[in-house]
Amino acid sequence: MLLCFLKAHKIEKAMNLFRAMRERGFEPKTRIFNRLIVGLCSVGRVEEAVELLSEINQNSCEKPDIYTYTGAMDGLCKVGRSDEARELLEEAIHSGIKPNPIAYNALFNGYCKEGRALEGFSLLQEMFDREIEPDFISYATLLHGLLKWNEIEMGLQIYDRMSRIGFKPCERTLNKLARGLCRVSLCKEISLGDVERVFRSIRELGYVPSPHTYCLMIHSLSTRGEMEKALSILTEMIENGHPPKRMTYNTLIKGLCSKGRVDDAMDVLKLMFERETSPSKAAYNILIREFNQSGRVFDASRLYAKALKRGVVPHQQPAEILVKETDFCEDGTF
Incomplete structure (x- = not known):
């Protein structure tokens, strides 16, 4: 009957029956205690x-097992009391109870919820020291927590460990890791190879990069001057049915112009027209400036005129054509 109440989530009735049983001298088995703790x-x-x-520890003939402790630990972690849960784990160990990955997973979950994901590394090492093999949930929970709190480089370390073991993160987590690495690469000198490796693994595992992941990859590669790779990803993005945003096109145009590839940048502009994406003022400014610096004033003038025709007034204007005396013929003609 007690188990029936617990299965029906009638906790108060289960507790009343439990107290009545103990008053009459009936001692429930450990598994009943475990269910009661989880239910509460x-x-x-x-x-x-x-x-x-x-x-149970003080007055029961039945002794708690690791699942008894884990039930209470999980409850404490869910309400932000992970340090108390850690104390319960130590109590269990001192009592001679060997912990399992499930007990540690409760702590991983608690620490990550409280913004203390980095402390998960010490837990992971503790598991190794105690010869307890972390399971997929251990790694996945820690990786999720690290990404949630923007500990991206540490997250990459956990991902690499998972890969070596053969564990596969879910599609959403892997996309989030790739985007995080892209953002880090824009402000820190991390290896672009790591960014590309994680992005490549999304496809190798049969997942699909999200539109946001595609855009950030293009931005990251363009910023580092890897224009061929950025253009290749743009093509893949379009083929997979994800229309790039203006900012993505602008990043490519800027990156190509910085390499002196203004004609390739113009091809990207034409692609925007083909994809029915209206170029922004920034795109025109970048291209007109590059044409001016390259001495291609007439091209700059034509592009400026096209922008005006589309209702866009660029800040950057075509450079004036400077005519020297030596440019005139003897008869005064140009």
């Missing part, structure tokens, strides 16, 4: 769950 935590009665664990 599921309805937010964490303090009662911890008290019940303490009562």
Whole structure:
């Protein structure tokens, strides 16, 4: 009957029956205690769950096992009391109970929710020291927490460990890691190879890069001057049915112009027209400036005129054509 109440989530009735049983001298088995603790935590009665664990330790013939402790630990972690959960784990170990990955996973989850994902590294090392092999949930929870709190480079380390073991993060997590690495690459000198490797693994695992991931990859590659790779990803993005945003096109145009490839940049502008994306004022400014610097004033003038025709007034104007006396013929003609 007690188990029926617990399965039906009737915790109060289950607790009343439990107390009545103990008053009559019936001692429930450990697995019943475990279900009661989990049930109490599921309805937010964490303090009662911890008290019940303490009562079992002190007054019961049945002894708690690792699942008894894990139930209370999980409840504490879910309400932001991970340090108390850690104390329970130490108590279990001192009592001679060997912890398992499930117990540590509760702590991983708690630390990550509280913004303390970096502390998960010490937990991971502790598991190795105690010869407890982390499972997929251990790694996945820690990786998710590190990415959530923008510890991207540490997240890459966990991802690499997972890859060596053969664990595969989900599509959403891998996309998030790739985007995080792209952002880091814009402000730190991290290896662009790491960024490309994670992006490549998305496709190798049969996943699909999200539109946001594509855009950030193009931006990251363009900023580092890897224009051929950036153009290749743009083509792939379009082929997969993801229309690039103006900012993505602008980044490519700027990157190509910085390499002196203004004609290739014009091809990107034409692609914007083909994709029915209206170029922004910034795109025209970049191209007109590059044409001016390259001495191609007539091209700059034509592009400026096209911009005006489309209702865009660039800040950058075509350079004036300077005519020297030596440019005239003897008869005064140009």
